[in-house]
Amino acid sequence: MFLQTFARALLLGGALAVPLTALANPYETTLTNGMKVIVKEDRRAPSAVHMVWYRSGAMDEMDGVSGVAHVLEHMMFKGTKNVGPGEFNKRVAAVGGRDNAFTGKDYTAYFQQVPPTQLPAMMALEADRMQNLVLTDDDFRRELEVVKEERRLRTDDQPRALVYEQLMATAFKAHPYRRPVIGWMPDLEAMQPEDARDWYRRWYTPANAYLVVVGDVDHRRVFRDAERHYGPIVARTLPERRISAEPQQQGPRQAVIKAPAELPYLSMAWHVPALRDPATDREAYALQVLAALLDGYDGARLTCHLVRDSGIALSAGASYDGSGRGPALFYLDGVPAAGQSIETLQAALRAELQAIADEGVSTAELARVKTQAVASRVFKRDSLMGQAMEIGYLESAGLSWQDEERLLEGLRSVTVAEVQDVARRYFSDDGLNIARLDPQPLESARPRSRSPFAPARH
Numbered sequence: 001m002f003l004q005t006f007a008r009a010l011l012l013g014g015a016l017a018v019p020l021t022a023l024a025n026p027y028e029t030t031l032t033n034g035m036k037v038i039v040k041e042d043r044r045a046p047s048a049v050h051m052v053w054y055r056s057g058a059m060d061e062m063d064g065v066s067g068v069a070h071v072l073e074h075m076m077f078k079g080t081k082n083v084g085p086g087e088f089n090k091r092v093a094a095v096g097g098r099d100n101a102f103t104g105k106d107y108t109a110y111f112q113q114v115p116p117t118q119l120p121a122m123m124a125l126e127a128d129r130m131q132n133l134v135l136t137d138d139d140f141r142r143e144l145e146v147v148k149e150e151r152r153l154r155t156d157d158q159p160r161a162l163v164y165e166q167l168m169a170t171a172f173k174a175h176p177y178r179r180p181v182i183g184w185m186p187d188l189e190a191m192q193p194e195d196a197r198d199w200y201r202r203w204y205t206p207a208n209a210y211l212v213v214v215g216d217v218d219h220r221r222v223f224r225d226a227e228r229h230y231g232p233i234v235a236r237t238l239p240e241r242r243i244s245a246e247p248q249q250q251g252p253r254q255a256v257i258k259a260p261a262e263l264p265y266l267s268m269a270w271h272v273p274a275l276r277d278p279a280t281d282r283e284a285y286a287l288q289v290l291a292a293l294l295d296g297y298d299g300a301r302l303t304c305h306l307v308r309d310s311g312i313a314l315s316a317g318a319s320y321d322g323s324g325r326g327p328a329l330f331y332l333d334g335v336p337a338a339g340q341s342i343e344t345l346q347a348a349l350r351a352e353l354q355a356i357a358d359e360g361v362s363t364a365e366l367a368r369v370k371t372q373a374v375a376s377r378v379f380k381r382d383s384l385m386g387q388a389m390e391i392g393y394l395e396s397a398g399l400s401w402q403d404e405e406r407l408l409e410g411l412r413s414v415t416v417a418e419v420q421d422v423a424r425r426y427f428s429d430d431g432l433n434i435a436r437l438d439p440q441p442l443e444s445a446r447p448r449s450r451s452p453f454a455p456a457r458h
Contacts, residue, residue, distance in 0.1 A: 026391065026401050027219040033235040034207030037226045038401060039219035040387055048215030049388040050122045051111040052130070053396060055210075056203035058105045058181040059326055060241060065195050067183015070103040071140075071147050072199045076110065077101075078139045080132040085139070088125055095121070103181055106325045107396040113385065116216045123211075123229035130204055131233050140193040148189075151182045159261040159437050166255040167435035171269050175246040177326050205236040210395055214388040246271070246327050254434040261439035263314070266342050267333040268349065269433045272320070272426045274328035278399065278406040285410040286418040287320045287330055287426075292373045293361060293419070294318035294332075294352060300369075301352055302334070312340050312348045323397045330426065342436050350427070357423035360416050373411050 026040040057069050079085040092099040097114035112122045155161045165180050172178035183191075211230065213222050249271060275284035294302045295318040302316035316334035332353070336345040380386035391401045 025219075027223075028401070029223055031206065031227060031231045033231060033233055035226075035230050035233075036210035036395070037223060037230075038210065038212050038391055038395070039217065039222045040212075040214040040391065040401075041217060041219060042214055042384060042387065043216045045384065046115060046216050047113060047384060048116040048119055048213060048217050049111060049113050049384045050119055050126070051109055051212040051388050051392055052126045053107055053109045053210050053212065053392045054203055055107060055208050055396060056199075057103055057107045058179060059176050059243065059324075060203065061176060061179065064187060065191060065199075066179040066187040067147065067151075067181070068191065068195050068199050069108055070181055070183065071144060071188075071191065072196045073101050073103045073108050073110075074143045074147060075135050075140065075196055075200075076129055076133060078136075078143065079134055080128050081134060082128055082132060083125065088129070091121070091125065097122075104396075105177060105181060107392070109392055111385075111388070119213065119217065119222065120225045120229065123225055127229045127233060130206070130209070130230075133200055133204075135193060135197055135200065137193045140196060144188065144191060147182070148185065151185060151188065155180065155182060156185070159257070159259040159439070160265055162257050162259055163265055163267050163435045163437050166257055167267050167269055167433060170253045170255045170435055171249075171271070171329060171433040172246055172327070174244040175326055176243060177246075177324075201236075202239050205238065206230060206233050207235050208238055210392075212388050212391050212395075214384045214391070243326070249431050249433075252429050252432040252434070254436070256436055256438050258438045258440050260442045261437055262442065263335050263437075264342050264439050265333070265335055265437040266345055266349075267331065267435050268346070269329040269331050270427050270431045272322070272328050272330045272422070274322045274324070274326075276398070278403045278410060282410070282414075282418060283422055283425075284322050284328070285414050286422045287322060287328075288411065289366070289369060289373060289414045290356065290419050290422055291318045291320040291330065292369045293356065293365065296369055296376075297372045302332075302349070305352060306334065306345075306348050310348070311337050313337055313345055316345075316349060323393065323399070325397055346434070353423055353427050357420060357427075360420040363416060366414070366416055366419065370411055370414060374408055377408060377411075 026038055028036065028038045030036050058066070061068055077086070077088055079087065083091075089099060092112050092114065095114055095118045097112050097118065099110070099112040101108070101110040103109075110126060112125075114122055155165060168180070169178045211226055272287055273281065273283045275281050292300070294300055295316070302313075302318060306313040306316045314335040314337050317332070319331045320328070321331070322328035332349045334345050334349060336342055377390075380390050390404070394401055394403060
């Protein structure tokens with residue numbers, strides 16, 4: 001299935017002059033310049049993950065500069081006044097570590113996984129580029145070509161990626177989620193070095209950042225090191241975030257994408273409630289369980305009924321993306337089997353939703369699915385990176401690592417009636433968004449020369 005939620009739907013400061021906010025593992029504190037520090041002690045392996053997250057992503061971009069958050073992420077590896085181009089990666093590799101970065105709708109994050117003794121060095125490197133990035137016109141132009149090539153490889157040459165891109169542009173008319181994280185190609189073609197510099201000045205400040213450290217560490221020492229390296233960075237006032245609210249949809253919308261491909265593809269989305277308050281947003285938990293009932297394990301309903309039993313689909317899936325800063329969507333998608341039409345597949349997918357709305361689910365099926373959903377969250381704790389990612393994602397959505405157990409309990413407590421109620425409530429024609437791939441002959445694909453620039457790191 002193409003549409004998957006990326007990895008979703010965690011503080012004793014000693015002599016530090018910073019306030020305590022928690023007294024259990026994980027540990028949390030806030031530096032005097034506003035930068036939050038979260039530490040999870042896990043001594044199962046002699047390793048540590050160091051992640052700096054910025055609460056700024058594609059959602060915060062303005063029209064005309066889509067993709068600038070991702071472009072700036074690339075530029076952060078081009079060097080500072082103190083660390084030359086490419087030197088950051090070399091220093092991480094020299095101590096046996098690995099590093100990378102990623103940009104999403106709601107955030108941009110940078111990480112290193114290194115031996116615990118190297119954490120102060122990683123902090124020094126990240127603190128340096130938080131305030132001393134050197135962004136030259138020549139470096140910008142070269143890296144922009146890398147990003148454009150990344151867009152060609154990952155979106156323009158991938159029919160299903162084009163479908164997803166158009167689905168988001170169809171489902172959202174006002175909210176910035178309508179723009180792709182990678183950016184529209186015309187915006188990338190027109191982007192200037194000053195656009196990236198402006199983004200850096202606006203958002204790369206301690207008050208808009210938080211540090212997550214997970215591994216074989218002592219939180220008190222991490223806090224001291226964070227205060228030494230990140231604490232001196234001068235805080236800047238953040239710009240006002242003016243995010244357009246999405247107006248209520250008044251009728252079905254559809255987009256058709258024609259591209260060279262072997263098979264047709266269908267993707268549908270409905271606006272549904274997002275998770276904002278873990279204590280009260282019961283519908284968000286019910287929607288997560290509904291997605292799991294349809295596509296949460298090998299024997300889930302869509303695969304069982306549409307792929308194995310009826311042979312209507314070659315693949316079919318469901319997902320719920322409800323834990324971002326912006327509005328939430330519920331997705332259904334699939335590829336029709338040979339001899340089956342897109343219309344037949346669409347009707348079959350919606351029939352599975354309707355069956356739950358009409359008949360509900362058995363307590364046994366619900367219990368099995370909830371066990372799977374809870375286990376998928378718990379299994380993330382098996383890796384240091386999984387734990388750091390979970391903490392980071394929660395914080396980026398305006399939640400907290402302290403909500404983790406509440407989220408698990410919310411899933412465990414979902415009832416048959418709650419699942420049936422959301423299945424009845426949110427999947428009408430008036431809220432339906434459709435994007436479908438109309439496959440064109442593969443020979444119609446125009447060959448293009450590979451860019452002389454290397455593809456992106458990530």
